Amino acid sequence: MTTAQESSSLGLQRSRPRVVIVGGGFGGIYAARRLRGVDVDVTLLDRGTSHVFQPLLYQCATGLLSEGEISSPLRHLLRGVRNVHVALGEAQGIDAVGRVLTASRFDGSTFELPYDYLIVAAGMRQAYHGHxxxxxxxxxxxxxxxxxxxxxxxxxxxxxxxxxxxxxxxxxxxxxxxxxxxxxxxxxxxxxxxxxxxxxxxxxxxxxxxxxxxxxxxxxxxxxxxxxxxxxxxxxxxxxxxxxxxxxxxxxxxxxxxxxxxxxxxxxxxxxxxxxxxxxxxxGVEAVPFAAALANALGVKQIQGGRIAVEPDLTVPGHPNVWVIGDLMSLNDLPGVAEVAMQGGRHVGGCIARTIEGGTPDRKPFKYRDLGSAAYIAxxxxxxxxxxxxxxxxxxxxxxxxxxxxxxxxxxxxxxxxxxxxxxxxxxxxxxxxxxxxxxxxxxxxxxxxxxxxxxxxxxxx
Ligand SMILES: Cc1cc2nc3c(=O)[nH]c(=O)nc-3n(C[C@H](O)[C@H](O)[C@H](O)COP(=O)(O)OP(=O)(O)OC[C@H]3O[C@@H](n4cnc5c(N)ncnc54)[C@H](O)[C@@H]3O)c2cc1C
Incomplete structure (x- = not known):
């Protein structure tokens, strides 16, 4: 199947700019929602079918809440956002020149997602520090x-x-x-x-x-x-x-x-x-494996546990059409918390929307509003x-x-x-x-x- 056919099988119209979002966590969901009604076709790719509310994972682990109570199917969450399509697959790499992302399905076969704008919100995984x-x-x-x-x-x-x-x-x-x-x-x-x-x-x-x-x-x-x-x-x-x-x-x-x-x-x-x-x-945490493939393709170095350093507007240096947000980005020592990812998602969605509407790239810097943090003890x-x-x-x-x-x-x-x-x-x-x-x-x-x-x-x- 050709790339064009793949794209149309995902319901994309080739005439509009294409946005691909990797990750349906806090960053990805907020970016997708901000792009509602904007004249773009958005594909949100995740390796799982659900958005997981990580802050309550430990309550699921200790039998208090069910897995269904702390997660929501991505298709259900985004069902009303008509220009957003959900795709199940794991991002494997990108061709930064050709602007194509390659992903794998559950059965190991691969498919391609062409993009004009790429938002990476793939998060972190647990780190065992070499063990x-x-x-x-x-x-x-x-x-x-x-x-x-x-x-x-x-x-x-x-x-x-x-x-x-x-x-x-x-x-x-x-x-x-x-x-x-x-x-x-x-x-x-x-x-x-x-x-x-x-x-x-x-x-x-x-x-x-x-x-x-x-x-x-x-x-x-x-x-x-x-x-x-x-x-x-x-x-x-x-x-x-x-x-x-x-x-x-x-x-x-x-x-x-x-x-x-x-x-x-x-x-x-x-x-x-x-x-x-x-x-x-x-x-401790470290970047998910896709970050290494991304950094390699974009010619940038991974820092601080594999995170990718971004410009003040959250784009990757030298790649004004690629953003990294949430836990995976490194900017001014911002913490890996949900608010940073949500605000980052909204920010990037807004930049793309204004770029499309205004016809010139929007490079507005990201301003984080610290709303605080909370922790359950007993x-x-x-x-x-x-x-x-x-x-x-x-x-x-x-x-x-x-x-x-x-x-x-x-x-x-x-x-x-x-x-x-x-x-x-x-x-x-x-x-x-x-x-x-x-x-x-x-x-x-x-x-x-x-x-x-x-x-x-x-x-x-x-
Ligand atoms: C146990 C726990 C408790 C927490 N408690 C709090 C809290 O109380 N308050 C708070 O603010 N923050 C808390 N956090 C942190 C918060 O959950 C994260 O900061 C937030 O989830 C980061 O959002 P994100 O979008 O960057 O990544 P994530 O939410 O991690 O989402 C990443 C998504 O990318 C997908 N993905 C990864 N790799 C690929 C790939 N190659 N292809 C396709 N999809 C991929 C994953 O499946 C996932 O859906 C907690 C985290 C944990 C683990």
Whole structure:
């Protein structure tokens, strides 16, 4: 099939300028929406079918919310935007001279998308800092697959512990280690303790889930370093209160099937090994693989974890028709948060719209309005930092909830999530805990096959 035929099969009219957006995350969606009604044909390409609300991934991972509540099908989200077409595929590379993007389908075949304007909003993935061998034991927290893999690990760990006869055998199954004391690590650690203390507390006969140890390892001298010291201290007090054991000033230096090793960052370099069958990794991010192909084709270098440096108007230097936005761009140390991606998407959509309408390129610089940041710590405790406003505890928690509901895509998800939170608060239960058999992932996770003889149905000592 020729490129022209491919284009027409995607519903594009060749007469109008073509915009291709790579990534249906926050940046991509906001760019596509800003181009509604503009005289261009837009193709939004994503390797998945849904826009994922990453800020609530950890609630999906810990059985509070379903994957459907934190994601929305891209086709549904953009159904009313008539000049935007959604394409499923993974961007592989571009021909910067011919202005053609190549993408692959699920079956490995490839297709081409010609463009006049290219917006790349492909985000970041979890970084293992040269230790990709950890991935098999320590899933990260960037995608729905990650959240579901973590959920499987958590639920299976409690089930395994329940089935083992001695306290010594159960201990590593009831020890959960989280690497990284940023917002994701803190949220995950707090949620695992809540899962153990509330949702699972009265559901097991042999184990007491409340005995679950949650270890949080962080290289810095305080958790949540992007928040001010007072807020981070308040978060630490709450973590202590809910029973998360925080270890600061350490690097994780080994992860295997049964344990995790840390090394102190101080001169003593003391090593410690903890028996833990569940290790979760939130310690850093790096660019998705497509960024390398893009940088290569555009003749630019990747910096800061593989990000691509952009001009003040978010274009790639020397390529006025290619923009990189969101987590993948590097500009003035802007943080990798949803607001930067959303505002970037709107900005670029606006630049293209004005270029089309005015007939001359619009190179307006991007101005970021910092609306603040928030982090959930535990029930009735969250942090909010916005300009001079600093909130923690209950007020922070209410504000955190309101912000997250406001930014969730779609009324159905907002209503469903609110209802789920209310029921969980009142009943302390979590219903998203179904673990299925026959998942391809199970081949990589030896303890997930609960049908084997390895699970003795005994009444172990407490
Ligand atoms: C667990 C977690 C919690 C967070 N909490 C917060 C928070 O509380 N507040 C906040 O402001 N921010 C938070 N963030 C950060 C926020 O989610 C990101 O800053 C934001 O998602 C970045 O948007 P983006 O559009 O750049 O990338 P993403 O939202 O990551 O979207 C990238 C998209 O590109 C697609 N993609 C990648 N490669 C390809 C390819 N080759 N071809 C096609 N498609 C591709 C992906 O499938 C994805 O849909 C959190 C992030 C995580 C992981």
């Amino acid at each position: 990709d061998e950890y991935i098999q034991w320590a899933p990260g927290m960037k995608t729905l697959d990650d959240a579901l893999a973590i959920r499987r690990k958590l639920i299976c760990a409690f089930e395994m512990a329940e089935s083992l006869p001695t306290a010594e055998e159960r201990r590593p199954w009831l020890t959960f280690a989280v690497a990284g004391g940023g917002p994701t690590g803190v949220e995950l650690a707090g949620q695992i303790r809540e899962l153990a203390m509330h949702a699972l507390a009265n559901e097991f006969q042999s184990i007491d889930p409340c005995e679950a140890r949650v270890l949080l390892f962080h290289g810095g001298d305080r958790v949540l370093q992007s928040f001010n010291r007072k807020l981070s201290a308040a978060a630490q007090r709450t973590l202590d209160k809910v029973g998360v054991e925080t270890h600061l000033g350490v690097h994780v230096t080994d992860v295997c099937e049964t344990s995790i090793e840390t090394t102190a960052k101080n001169a003593a370099r003391t090593k410690k090994r903890y028996g833990a069958r569940t290790v979760l990794w939130t310690a 029930r009735r405790h969250a942090l909010l930092q916005a300009g001079p406003i600093r909130m923690s505890g209950f007020l922070g928690w209410v504000s955190w909830g309101a912000i997250h509901i406001a930014f969730l895509a779609g009324y159905r998800n907002r209503f469903g999530t609110l209802l789920n939170w209310a029921v969980t608060l009142a009943s302390r239960t979590r219903r998203e805990r179904a673990i299925t058999y026959g998942d391809p992932e199970s081949a990589r996770q030896p303890y997930t096959d609960l049908t084997t003889e390895s699970i003795a149905v005994t009444r172990p000592e407490r």
